[in-house]
Amino acid sequence: MKVSAHVYISGRVQGVFFRSQTQRKAHEHNITGWIKNLSDGRVEAVFEGEEKDVRILTDFCKLGPTGARVEKTEVILLKFTGEFDDFQIIW
Template identity: 55%
Template structure:
């Protein structure tokens, strides 16, 4: 199975609604590696690495988000798979 990497920016009401923790749980269930974090401008940024179909499933999730989220846009940048992550984490730096 081919592997891929997606660098995404999610806009809308995505902070303070458990978006990051829900994303982390979903990623772990799908064996996706990478990270997710809040941005100062109110968006959420994430990097997902894994099997093509699993990454696409994560991107589908990003369009919905957590139950309290209201996603207005998902910007997806496809990148070369690097295999640099050992798990999936929430990052807290700006």
């Protein structure tokens, strides 16, 4: 079953390659959507794909890449929209 997840990640998550490592992982698991830094220091992302693959990405966000220190991850599951063709970093 395909699902969508809207994710907010707090902690030391900017300047530690969080977005690029998440994008790499998304490509490995055929996830579409986007990821961006927020002005308040958090990272925001939307993942769409097979439920098991979206879960892999949300689990990755709870740990983050080497150098990150994730303090909180908020995951909101939504209905799959199919609106994305790929996974992009939004600048």
